[in-house]
Amino acid sequence: MCGIVGYIGHREALPIVLEGLRNLEYRGYDSAGIAICDGARIRIRKRAGKVAQLAADIEGEEFPGTLGIGHTRWATHGEPTDINAHPHTDASGRIVLIHNGIIENYAVLKTRLERKGYSFRSETDTEVLAVFIGMLYERLGDFELAVRTALQEVEGTFGLAILSKDDPDCLIAARRGSPIVLGIGDSEYIVASDASAIVAHTRRVVYLRDDELAILRRDGYVTKTIGDEFIAPEIHELDFELEQIQRGNFPHFMLKEIFEQPVTFRDSIRGRLLVEQGNAKLGGLTTVADKLRVARRIILTGCGTSWHSALVGEYVIEQLARIPVEVEYASELRYRNPVIYPDDIVIGISQSGETIDTLAALREARLKGATILGIVNVVGSTIARETDAGVYLHAGPEIGVASTKAFTSQLAVLALLGLYLGRQRDLSASEGQHLAKELNTIPEHITTILDSAPTIEYIAHQYAHCTNALYLGRGVNYPVALEGALKLKEISYVHAEGYPAAEMKHGPIALIDENMPVVFIATCDDIYDKVISNIQEVRARRGRIIAIATEGDQRVAELADHVIFVPPTHSLLTPILTTIPLQLLAYYIAVARGCDVDKPRNLAKSVTVE
Numbered sequence: 001m002c003g004i005v006g007y008i009g010h011r012e013a014l015p016i017v018l019e020g021l022r023n024l025e026y027r028g029y030d031s032a033g034i035a036i037c038d039g040a041r042i043r044i045r046k047r048a049g050k051v052a053q054l055a056a057d058i059e060g061e062e063f064p065g066t067l068g069i070g071h072t073r074w075a076t077h078g079e080p081t082d083i084n085a086h087p088h089t090d091a092s093g094r095i096v097l098i099h100n101g102i103i104e105n106y107a108v109l110k111t112r113l114e115r116k117g118y119s120f121r122s123e124t125d126t127e128v129l130a131v132f133i134g135m136l137y138e139r140l141g142d143f144e145l146a147v148r149t150a151l152q153e154v155e156g157t158f159g160l161a162i163l164s165k166d167d168p169d170c171l172i173a174a175r176r177g178s179p180i181v182l183g184i185g186d187s188e189y190i191v192a193s194d195a196s197a198i199v200a201h202t203r204r205v206v207y208l209r210d211d212e213l214a215i216l217r218r219d220g221y222v223t224k225t226i227g228d229e230f231i232a233p234e235i236h237e238l239d240f241e242l243e244q245i246q247r248g249n250f251p252h253f254m255l256k257e258i259f260e261q262p263v264t265f266r267d268s269i270r271g272r273l274l275v276e277q278g279n280a281k282l283g284g285l286t287t288v289a290d291k292l293r294v295a296r297r298i299i300l301t302g303c304g305t306s307w308h309s310a311l312v313g314e315y316v317i318e319q320l321a322r323i324p325v326e327v328e329y330a331s332e333l334r335y336r337n338p339v340i341y342p343d344d345i346v347i348g349i350s351q352s353g354e355t356i357d358t359l360a361a362l363r364e365a366r367l368k369g370a371t372i373l374g375i376v377n378v379v380g381s382t383i384a385r386e387t388d389a390g391v392y393l394h395a396g397p398e399i400g401v402a403s404t405k406a407f408t409s410q411l412a413v414l415a416l417l418g419l420y421l422g423r424q425r426d427l428s429a430s431e432g433q434h435l436a437k438e439l440n441t442i443p444e445h446i447t448t449i450l451d452s453a454p455t456i457e458y459i460a461h462q463y464a465h466c467t468n469a470l471y472l473g474r475g476v477n478y479p480v481a482l483e484g485a486l487k488l489k490e491i492s493y494v495h496a497e498g499y500p501a502a503e504m505k506h507g508p509i510a511l512i513d514e515n516m517p518v519v520f521i522a523t524c525d526d527i528y529d530k531v532i533s534n535i536q537e538v539r540a541r542r543g544r545i546i547a548i549a550t551e552g553d554q555r556v557a558e559l560a561d562h563v564i565f566v567p568p569t570h571s572l573l574t575p576i577l578t579t580i581p582l583q584l585l586a587y588y589i590a591v592a593r594g595c596d597v598d599k600p601r602n603l604a605k606s607v608t609v610e
């Protein structure tokens, strides 16, 4: 979603701000803008479109100054137009700000300001905030005080970076609900909505918490609450390298991340899998081990791909640990006054750790006394910090909007969790050892599947023109069908639906004809024969069948138009393997259709608004 970058120091701000914006592009956006202050004036340029277009527009123009801010906007209030793009200014043009989040009481504030004679150029909630701060500044004569006073009246969420022409040695950043990270350099500071815009300059960061702001000056900085209480900043070290957010030789981040999976999966299980004991050691859960032992129910929640991994988790944990597991969309859970007991364990699954619905669902569960845990990729993210305990994915930064490596790492962690909970209960050591051994060989299996990328690319070309696709799977591979369909939708804009294979007869079968590709996940397990029957049903209606099958399965190979093999493994671990060909299929179809794979239209990597 929207991206923020701000710089104050001794170097020219423009190149730093533009480079920061490029590193934030992956979050998804539709307009971009910058403001650079040279001490006497603040020059602003903004437009609908990409950062590259903005950079081309200003090429050759002078934007001097060592203080600046930049923004990528993902439209919420008002269309993606030049005027609605950030930065926004107050009525006098002295206060300039960029904003992530939503000011919920902007309409009330706007009416108040209009009554006082203020007018507005854009349709955004952000401009209202800028004008409001400007009005307070006129009255109070103090930049910081005006910002704090305004933020106390604001309802909703914000990540902000704010400049004042009257105070060219000051950059103010503030947060409620939308992340803000401060990069602490040598007499210079970089403010950003995520660390990708910072890592090129410094590894030392401070994560602002809700209702905190930072006042950054060239000779030092302070952090305080918006109520004016000083906070001692906690400095963290970033745990990733600049190369990890660069594409290397891959044409897209998504492909890079798909191919990283043997390594990222290994990183997720490293030091956690106890093959000999048939168990898992999850250091992040030590403090809640007793609660987990007596838990009567687990609720898994998340959004998008993370919700799909929760669905796989339900099969895995119920089968291994025999604990009832419920899975719920975070956006639904948070609003329906759910029945949650104090001995429930509610686990939020999130790549970014910032998805607002997941965070809100966890807060709701906490309110009802449950233990709340996080399975999160981004270290130091809000969900990671707000939960009682949790497990990091260690998948490294995921830049492609369509989640790939984070999904398989989520499945890795859920398998480890299932193993751990199982061994606390009825799972025998030998069953545990069997699963652990198989888990340990998954990275090699992923490599084997990636070797079939050229075959998958060939298949993708046969179907790139299609307008619909159906994905079918059963049992633990039903969520993989959902995920496969989601991947295709997200990046190729082909309409795709995932279904439990048997449900096909209750509706989607009506869609099947010789133009309809049907992707079956048909690995050898206890419901294999049932899936074969479903394949026959599609074949009888001349649907085109692409099957993901277990290596050497001639029966499926004969029935399907195309088959992609995956190595055999423990049935509960098959989703980790079957999902890889579906990621590649979606990728190659999107590329063949000329789509912008890493930045699909309208999507955002991290959804920090409702």
Ligand code: G6P
Pocket: 302, 303, 304, 305, 306, 349, 350, 351, 352, 353, 354, 355, 358, 401, 402, 403, 603, 604, 605, 606, 607
């Ligand atoms: C967005 C992304 C999806 C992601 C979902 C949940 O919609 O485009 O790829 O699965 O958010 O994000 P999270 O960071 O919570 O896993």
